[in-house]
Amino acid sequence: MKQLDYIHLRASVHLIKILKRKSTLVLIGGFFLIVFFRRKLVCTNVEPLLHINSVCTSFWNGVAAGNLCNELCQPEIVPSLACHNYYEKSTVFSVQWNHTNIVFKSAKKSSQTEIQNWPYTGGNFYQSENYYTNLIKTAVKLKFNISITNVEAIKLLYLYFGFKWPHKSREIENVRTLIEDNEYLALILYQRFDVFPKLVGTCGTLYAVQKLNTVSGFWHLMTLYDSHVEWIKRIKIAIKIIEFLARLESGLPEALLICNVKMNHFGMTDDFKKVMYLDLDSVHPVSIAGQITGDGSECKSHSDCDFMNCRSFCNLITLKCQHGVVNNNLQIVCERIFLGWVMSGKVMVPGLLMGPHTPHVLIELLEECANPAGEIGTPRAPATKEVGKRLHDLLVHITY
Known part of the structure; x- marks a missing residue:
């Protein structure tokens, strides 16, 4: 009997060790899975589908606008989606669109706005179309040091030409978010130079570009x-x-x-x-x-003045970043x-x-x-x- 109890005890200890080992593996696996998702090392197609549903809900409620909304948000169409990892954007996914692969990206909300005094609340406009186009011209100059014409600024102001001023409340806030996104603005400004992918269109704060290999x-x-x-x-x-x-x-x-x-x-x-x-x-x-x-910020070493891979020098006398790239x-x-x-x-x-x-x-x-x-x-x-x-x-x- 004692021998049988000893065998049962050893079996129990062995089982506990196995369970502990498996629990540890599960915890480690769960930890790495969380890290992978947070760092966008892996992604699922559920995320872009939820984002499309959110944008389309805004479209149906009259908040979002764009030339791609009508086709993207047809209830009977389920788009063929593929998520993309290793991107800094919060949302990146590709879609089979009219037999062509395109990539949707979500405009980043800028922490430091280039468009000051954007007077819009609850669908009411406090200024003229010309006022908004001047704000856009200023933003383009600040972000890319390019002077654009009134005609070019108006094209940036209108995401969808089915609406005329002042019946544009459904897209005006979309415009602001998109214009403040560095990538979206670069795609438009440099389109004719053929150095970046072609901009296909927008829906709300989503914009689509041609998919490259x-x-x-x-x-x-x-x-x-x-x-x-x-x-x-x-x-x-x-x-x-x-x-x-x-x-x-x-x-x-x-x-x-x-x-x-x-x-x-x-x-x-x-x-x-x-x-x-x-x-x-x-x-x-x-x-x-x-x-x-060279924004004049404080520094102790040259690397303090770097902007990612664009490197600069710290003025070691004034301890200020005062130099270009x-x-x-x-x-x-x-x-x-x-x-x-x-x-x-x-x-x-x-x-x-x-x-x-x-x-x-x-x-x-x-x-x-x-x-x-x-x-x-x-x-x-x-x-x-x-x-x-x-x-x-x-x-x-x-x-x-």
Whole structure:
């Protein structure tokens, strides 16, 4: 009997250990699941569906407007949705729309408004159409240092031309939220330059853009094992990225800086002929980026004055951020995309152009591009056009 009790006791102890182990695994799994959702590492299609339902409810109640609302909010149509992770936006999802894939994004509500004195309450207008268009012109000047005409400002004011002034109360607040979203405004202002995806339309504070093929952010998982064919493919993508950076510096009202550079922020057109940039929340003209980094705020080190990947200097005498951006797009891309994650002078995670097929001459050129002044620590100098041309020419030569 005692032996049987001992066996039962051991079995109970063993069962308790198993349950504890499983409980621990469940808790750990639950913790990581919460982290993944909060950091947008994973997503579900329930979230975009709920967001569409919310926007459409606002549309049916006369609060939201836009050229896409009528089709998006038809009760008998259930859109084919796919959520997207790794985005800074609160809501990003793609939809099959008239046999074309488009991406919906939710406009960010700005903590610091560029549109002051926006007089609107409860559907009542206190000023004329001209007053609002002047506010929009001011906002565009402040955000992108571009002067637009009255006609261009009116186009921004009207999301849907089925309503005329003053019967526009259902869309006026939508307009304000959209105009204050850096990406939405950039899509409109630079549409004719063909550097960003095409804006399809809006519904409420949602806006839709053409869907491009995202350049993968996980090249480092395959670069050590990729074939020669894959290596050439990556070189061709790098060439297109360099050509894209050149388009950002010429032919625009002012050169643009991309201050939040990530691999999956680059998108490729279906014909594989052109790269565009997908996340425009941190895209600014050089003059505006310089105002951000040189805003006079207090600093103790140079990094205190940086705006994401756009770097600057701290005035170590006044201890104020008083300088514009000192690096450029090419330096950022060489450092973060082409070369990879560098620590203590060594590449820890290989970038797009690093792998077993990378010739030594290319490595040297990438290092010069990523750290033009050969600085110890964080590079704070622009890559020269001459280095950019040498890099482009070398990559083209390798593909032959």
